[in-house]
Amino acid sequence: MHDDRELVENRLKRVLDERIRPAVYPASVPLDVAVWHAPGEPVPVAEGLASAPSPIAVGDAWGAPWGTSWFTVTGTVPADWVGRTVEAILDLGFDENMPGFQCEGLVYRPDGSPVKGLNPRNQWVRVGAPVQGGEEVRLHIEAASNPVILDYHPFLPTRLGDKETAGSEPQYRLARMDLAIFDETVWQLVIDLEVLGELMAELPVDGARRWELLRAVERALDAIDLQDVNGTAAAARAELAGVLATPATPSAHRISAVGHAHIDSAWLWPLRETVRKVARTTSNMTALLEDEPDFVFAMSQAQQWAWIKEHRPEVWARVVKAVAEGRFVPTGGMWVESDTNMPGSEAMARQFVHGKRFFLDEFGVENEEVWLPDTFGFAAGLPQIIKAAGSKRLLTQKISWSQINKFPHHTFLWEGVDGTRIFTHFPPVDTYNCSMKGSEIAHAARNFKDKGVARHSLAPTGWGDGGGGTTREMIAKAARLRDLEGSATVVWETPAEFFAKAEAEYPAPPVWVGELYLELHRATLTSQAKTKQGNRRSESLLREAELWAATAAVRTGSDYPHERLDRIWKTVLLHQFHDILPGSSIAWVHREAEKTYAAVAAELNEIIDGAQRALAGNPGSGELVFNAAPHTRHGVPAGGAAAVPAPALAAGLRTRGEGGYVLDDGLLRVEVDGRGLVVSAYDLRAERETVAPGQAANLLQIHPDFPNMWDAWDVDQFYRNTVTDLVDADEVAPGEEPGSVRVVRSFGASRITQILIVEAGRLDIRTEVDWHETEKFLKLAFPLDVHADRYASESQYGHAFRATHTNTSWEAAKFEACNHKFVHVEEPDWGVALVTDSTYGHDLTRTVRTSDSGTTTTLRVSLLRAPRFPDPETDQGLHRFRHALVPGATIGDAVREGWFLNLPERRVPGDAEVAPLVTVDDDAVVVTAVKLADDGSGDVVVRFHESRGGRARARVSTGFAATGAAVTDLLERPLADTAAPELTDGSVAVALRPFELVTLRFSR
């Protein structure tokens, strides 16, 4: 037979585009449209409905950036449409090529009840089926003119990302606003032909099935009268029924479709707009669930649920009803889909505490699936936290974005830093916006790495971010793919139903040990430094506030600020969302974040101050030092306060013969040369040099930094090819603080001032940068005379190791990585730590010197970047950082010094020494939280972990009359399978595995 395949395929495309799709709506009449533009921020629904709108015509421009326009559309169903299905087509000026990221609307009835959202690929509102004819139609649309930030030419700097700079130019032109007859038979024919045409394109050309589909499509096209599509669509469908009815092969891949809308809690829009995006999408989804009996929709991020409850009670009522029916499914169990690299131990835990508790409180639902499709890599501390929260499964597709290495599994056990293993699935469809296209379904089946031993995968299905979620077209396609020869099968299921099947079919999945590193978006560890500092400092202040408020409540009976702490935690957790903390949002978001963090700090300091003053006794007679760190400091016990005088600053400062200064405290002798660089850091106890011979530490280096795309997210490896060492100093002189050296440098339009000071055997470096660069990367380098194959970076409840070399592509890809409070590298018996108060990004490289064949391990912390998208002014202005170099540090020293730097002592007038609520007699066991139980019982909750990667036996002792003790999960619920520890004289004995996390709850 002659090969006419392309001819038929091209015919299908043209007839679908030009004849069949237009016939879905064979007749229409225009609606009358009027509009009222709200003057500023969004207004309540009642105010929008009560506004006095002015006429506007199709084709007119509307919508200043970030504005809200209330459209009123009115019309009458033509009398001769009786018996037909009629829909309003409401096109605000959408670009169908970008489902999301542009204008959107929510349609209301005149009584204020929501109907559904309007989105680029979801522009219809059903008016009646069938209609009587003559019905009056009146609908209101709350339309948001959110500007397009990520355009066809992506990543171009734009001022549209902040209302303060966006101007007032209308962004959209009103398009079609009609009442139209909806021909369901033609619509079904479109779906038939799309499904078969898309499947056909994925099948092998030499396979019989492809040709069967081709011939069936040809017969269907022959059956259509192009001048009467509506009259002949049924006949065309009849030609396709046979090929649509043949079942899938028994070995077909099986896809669990989960209705989904990945809505970033802020990104290219401010937080307040997400509240409305969620309302629009959930309105769509609750409406769709009523129309489609097989459909299941899952939504994560408790914060987004809480927003609907608070701001859109009428939508919330519909959500609650759909949840009760089991088809609108809470998933994820976290407060937001957060970053997981940067959040500290306790914050990561609280993401689960507050997320899971919300779903338990509202619906009695305990989520066991962690839903993080879009998070930029997963720290090795996460598995233990997931388990401690009572969850057991993880889903993400993001690792498929890695640039270099292809991950070897789609379903596997992920083992974290302490050995906890979590059943993990990467949807092989490689998207969280599946639309049931044939190419996506075929890709999932082909791409699935675990073929032969497993056959189930999950497909998150629906447009996110203002695309409106799942569409009726996706559901219609899924119905045809349920059991269709040549395709993977598709069934709507909840995430839990999918995981149950996946676990059952794959009892011994492969294991991946250690972090799930995303080989992309590495610059999110540095961009928007103020947001990152806000996070770190908020985490530290929350620890202090809980500790001192709990201590004051137990010791003095003062009120524990449950409500305030709950609210502040949720604020901090929200800002750990995977486009806020990573610094990848528009200027508006980061401007607001800075203000929010300042308010958080003010309120937490007020709580801390109040608690400390309540504890400190008579303010007139002395001064107390409060130590919130988990280790004794300057004689003050961890979690206590004592009247210990500050240690005298021992460091001496003298001039250096060759120029510069020598700082020496008897433990560490640091030489700063005439350029302000640290050419020696001599550990006097170990009699050992820290700085590599002939090199200089505290070296500021600047690189051009213009990635190929994703400016705020990415730093591409080639950035290292060009570097400028900032070695010219404007000033190197003794600083104001006794024993300190001040170094000032100017470069470009920027200026850096550093204060160097030696104290307690460590070199403290306080860096102030007045940053006015564009597309540059600023690093602070420490070339160390250390030979080691691996180094440690602090993560949640422990630390993870990475290679110092680049033997494999996997190691080479980790050229920028995350640390919490420290990075540590060591030889047997001697190591060095760098601790930081707020930076997260670092790199570490290894060279061999020609002079003495020794190894130089160069650790560099990342200070600042200056990308221009999405915030064209990223990081401009004044920044302050603190780092400390700790020569001779063990990993235990690194842990302790990290806490000390992040939790400075506080001095409070008073004379009543404060004994800690809880003490632990082994420094390897680090207490991360002391608080009162969230249930208001007054119980004291203590969370701690083994911090060095070894075993620990410790006594945890209470400084109050404890009447009982229980081991609990993160939600402070006693563990059913763990015996209550024996309480002897107010203390319990614990034995911990490496990095093991334990929560104890003491009753009083």
Ligand SMILES: [Zn+2]
């Ligand atoms: Zn996202």
